[in-house]
Amino acid sequence: MKFQKELKDSIRKALPELDVVIGWCGSFDPLHATPHFIRREEDIEKLEIGPLSVHNLATYLPGLRGKKVGIVVKGCDSRSVIELLQEKLIARDDITIFGFPCTGVVDQAKIKKALGYVGNVESCDMSDKSVVIVAAGKAHSLELSDVLADKCHSCRYPDAIISDIFVGDKSGEAVPAPADYEALATFENLSLPDRFGFWLKELDRCIRCYACRSACPLCVCRDHCAAESREPHWLSQENNVRDKLMFQVIHAYHLAGRCTECGECQRACPVDIPVLMLKQKMNKEIRDIFKYEAGVDPEETPPLLSFKMEEENITEKDW
Amino acid sequence: MALVKYLKSTDLKSWLAELAQENRVFAPRYEGEAVIFAPFDPEQEIFIKYAATAPPKKTVFPQSERLVDFMYSKDPEDLSRIKIEAQEVLPQGTAVVFGGRPCDVRGFTMFDRVYMAEEATDIYYKARRDNTSFITLACDATENTCFCHWVNSSPSDPTGSDVLAIPVEGGFLLKAVSDRGETLLTSQLLSAGENRVEEGERVCKEVADSLSQAPDLANSPKKLLEVFDNIEFWQDVSAKCLSCGTCTYLCPTCYCFNITDETQGMKGSRIRSWDNCMSALFTMEASGHNPRPTKAHRLKNRVGHxxxxxxxxxxxxxSCCGCGRCIKSCPAGVDIREIVLKAIAFEPTVVEG
Amino acid sequence: MNNKNLYLPEMATIQEVIEETHNIITFRVTLNNQEAMKNFSFQPGNVGQLSAFGIGESTFVINSPPSRMEYLQFSVMRSGEVTSNLHTLKAGDQIGVRAPLGNHFPYEDMKGKDIVFVGGGIGMAPLRTLLLFMLDNRSDYGKITLLYGARSPLDMAFNYELQDWLDRDDLDTYLTIDAEFEGWKHNVGLIPNVLLDIAPSAENSVAITCGPPIMIKFTLQALEKLGFKDEQIVTTLEKRMKCGVGICGRCNIGSSYVCKDGPVYTGAQLKELPNEL
Known part of the structure; x- marks a missing residue:
């Protein structure tokens, strides 16, 4: 990335005042990146940003409360930061936000599917248009757009909405188009038994690792989650799909109007369950009822965290 | 020489269907973008192109199982008294697991030492372990995350298996590893395998040779204790950990569990379910005290264990079989190899004076 | 190989419930299977898991001594979900028991020695089993000193036998509470300080201490001042436990499983373990 040097320079300048700066660096193979915690000057050189920078680093912020933290954000990640600020789960003065113009990140599941078997990855070259992966002695050339995450195709905020330091040139539209939930609409058109059957089938393979919860930047109950709580005893620990679905419903409800659809829940799922769709459904309803979109304005209050005597679009008194 | 047979790939499903007449048969299946072990279904494809996302751990150690059923009843003599009856629920039947990898199946041998110890045997585990046979698929390729050879194993290690299936031209060379394995190789679908033994050995050797040199981990027990009190070390290596349970639940050797009571009306069950040392609740005491209060403490225990x-x-x-799932499936890319090597290489800074 | 079901509790009947303090009760239970009760054997220091079916299990020391087998006694302090439920049980109710579990006090090694018990709060429970066992085998041991402290007289368990302990000629009993309390005739002061005042000799002695972590910490320091060596000190540890037989994996300190290898440790053994209490 052309502004990577600029980013490193600004981190170098800010680091003496900060406990840590979180970015990304290379991981166990050339096809993966991993969150990188920069504490010392010599850690800066390892920083790499690009289409492999998939992780939403805002997830780490509530756990670092009280520390001076720098964070590198994509546009979508910055919305989680805004949401955390809105809910006063982090303090604005404690964080330094480094933004950059994101051009999309990959979906590893799509790469795996395109390659059939990835095998031993020897190299991975990314350009604006293509990805060339050499694995198990064979070169595979893929169109970048074919392996970008779904959220990137409909991205409306490629540039960080909030930042202290922005490197590179802003690329996004000033006024983004409203979210469309096209894929969701197709699913919603299925019959109720079909939709229910879909979830029973998908969630059957859930291993209850709760990576969906742990990777979520807005799942902040942490050690007091309904998933394991005995008092109250919401969920059984039995391996049945009813409890797995129940957890996902609780998760989606907790996130209604707060979720910024970063997709970390789904990306983190080791068995690829499309759990993001449940949150998108909630957000679509929130959009229609409250004309609200999460994580855009730090001064806003999420609709389900506020109270109005008269809601414009809830007509209970007309019954 | 141990019994060897040959199975044509095209006969695999028929063979498993035969085995399914007497046993519950599990095989890997592609679901979503994941590969999981599921009861054999002749209508579904068996997916063995690469190692499954989740190992077949659940076939012997289910995600949850009933240990004891209990029932309350009112004492007819004195209605203020509740009578309780408790009854054990032991696993029944035999199973055959096809398509686990050598690392996956070797994982059970780590369980065995704990669950089938002389002084205290877990009869639930033992009932499944004794009645489950493993037809293990030797690996014909490796991934960046594979490190079975670091932990005294190899891509064709038969330890813990009953039959080792080696992919050869057009099918599999099946080698009986145990007596039970020999009894699995009686089907008419199998033909003589002696003439393919050499090819099988070549496949195994090629894969083994493709692995890079393994570091020496002999010092890890001692060195990990040396860094035990170095909280900065553990904070550093655990910084990106999200405290989810992916690594433990996908691990073929992670054997920790929880016991909880679940009730419905006048009856209920005491169940055992997978538990996860990366969760704060794992060691949280009723007083609120937690001996492992942060993810640094918890990851230290996981690696240390x-x-x-x-x-x-x-x-x-x-107690690691080197399958690499904890690395590959970690949403944050925590690499256990890196942590162990860092601990082994760690030299405390000597403070002069 | 042993085919006993490690997780199936024996059904037992609560014979008596004693309200010890505002948050501690004591159960006296007998196993319903008379044969099992007759053959039940354990060592001082062994623990058991009590079941509230539908809620779960929790670990408690058997605080009656093996020399008195008409019932098994457990004292339960209310703190979590299981203990709160156990507090609702009354005499005649059914309870599940998995026992004995864990190791025991090395009382054989203590023969011929002077014994110093230092107990704080509910930590008196594990000491009680050993104390009574020693009193029942009095000639095997030298001088026995007991220092038992609690926050206030209202927090002191085993009230019904304290007078007997104070009156005995073959036992030096000291009681202490943290702050002055109307009608209190014994010591006032924190356990470690009172211990330093009593100043039992370390010569041919063993000290056995149990109580809240902070009390243990300062008691160990006091014992050290009095000349007690690590191998002369015995204590018990507590951890969250589930299986009770060293399998489920949560109560370990390094490679020692408190449920199976503990709960009794000598000071010397503790020093060998990684620092994770």
Whole structure:
């Protein structure tokens, strides 16, 4: 990335005042990146940003409360930061936000599917248009757009909405188009038994690792989650799909109007369950009822965290 | 020489269908973008192109199982009294697991030392372990995350298996590893395998040779104890950990569990379910005290258990089979190899004076 | 190989419930299977898991001594979900028991020695089993000193036998509470300080201490001042436990499983373990 040097320079300048700066660096193979915690000057050189920078680093912020933290954000990640600020789960003065113009990140599941078997990855070259992966002695050339995450195709905020330091040139539209939930609409058109059957089938393979919860930047109950709580005893620990679905419903409800659809829940799922769709459904309803979109304005209050005597679009008194 | 047979790939499903007449048969299946072990279904494809996302751990150690059923009833003599009856629920039947990898199946041998110890045997585990046979698929390729050869194993290690299936031209060379394995190789679908033994050996050797040099982990038990009190070390290596349970639940050797009571009306069950040392609740005491209060403490225990405490108790055997799932499936890319090597290489800074 | 079901509790009947303090009760239970009760054997220091079916299990020391087998006694302090439920049980109710579990006090090694018990709060429970066992085998041991402290007289368990302990000629009993309390005739002061005042000799002695972590910490320091060596000190540890037989994996300190290898440790053994209490 052309502004990577600029980013490193600004981190170098800010680091003496900060406990840590979180970015990304290379991981166990050339096809993966991993969150990188920069504490010392010599850690800066390892920083790499690009289409492999998939992780939403805002997830780490509530756990670092009280520390001076720098964070590198994509546009979508910055919305989680805004949401955390809105809910006063982090303090604005404690964080330094480094933004950059994101051009999309990959979906590893799509790469795996395109390659059939990835095998031993020897190299991975990314350009604006293509990805060339050499694995198990064979070169595979893929169109970048074919392996970008779904959220990137409909991205409306490629540039960080909030930042202290922005490197590179802003690329996004000033006024983004409203979210469309096209894929969701197709699913919603299925019959109720079909939709229910879909979830029973998908969630059957859930291993209850709760990576969906742990990777979520807005799942902040942490050690007091309904998933394991005995008092109250919401969920059984039995391996049945009813409890797995129940957890996902609780998760989606907790996130209604707060979720910024970063997709970390789904990306983190080791068995690829499309759990993001449940949150998108909630957000679509929130959009229609409250004309609200999460994580855009730090001064806003999420609709389900506020109270109005008269809601414009809830007509209970007309019954 | 042990019994060897040949199975044509095209006969695989028919063979498993035969085995399914007498046993519950599990095989890997592609679901979503994941590969999981599921009951054999002749209508579904068996997916063996690469190792499954989740190992077949659940076939012997289910995600949850009933240990004891209990029932309350009012005492007819005195209605203020509740009578309780409790009854054990033992697993029944036999199973055959096809398509686990050598690392997956070897994982059970780490369970065995704990669950089938002389002084206290877990009869639930033992009932399944004794009645489950493993037809293990030797690996014909490796991934960046594979490190079975670091922990005294190899891509064709038969330890813990009953039959080792080696992919050869057009099918599999099936080698009986145990007596039970020999009894699995009686089907008319199988033909003589002696003429393919050489090819099988070549496949195994090629894969083994493709692995890079393994580091020496002999020092890991000692070195991990040396860094035990170095909280900065553990904060550093655990910084990106999200405290989810992916690594433990996908691990073929992670054997920790929880016991909880679940009731419905006047009856209920005491169940055992997978538990996860990366969760704060795992060690949280009723008083609110937690001996492992942060993810740094918890990751230290996970790595320490596998590479120090377990070997200390079990003849130096490292309780990791090198399958690499904890690395590959970690949403944050925590790499256990990196942590162990860092601990081994760690030299405390000597403070002069 | 042993085919006993490690997780199936024996059904037992609560014979008596004693309200010890505002948050501690004591159960006296007998196993319903008379044969099992007759053959039940354990060592001082062994623990058991009590079941509230539908809620779960929790670990408690058997605080009656093996020399008195008409019932098994457990004292339960209310703190979590299981203990709160156990507090609702009354005499005649059914309870599940998995026992004995864990190791025991090395009382054989203590023969011929002077014994110093230092107990704080509910930590008196594990000491009680050993104390009574020693009193029942009095000639095997030298001088026995007991220092038992609690926050206030209202927090002191085993009230019904304290007078007997104070009156005995073959036992030096000291009681202490943290702050002055109307009608209190014994010591006032924190356990470690009172211990330093009593100043039992370390010569041919063993000290056995149990109580809240902070009390243990300062008691160990006091014992050290009095000349007690690590191998002369015995204590018990507590951890969250589930299986009770060293399998489920949560109560370990390094390679030692508190449920199976503990709960009794000598000071010397503790020093060998990684620092994770």
């Amino acid at each position: 596998k590479f120090s405490y377990y070997p200390d108790l079990h003849d130096g055997v490292i």
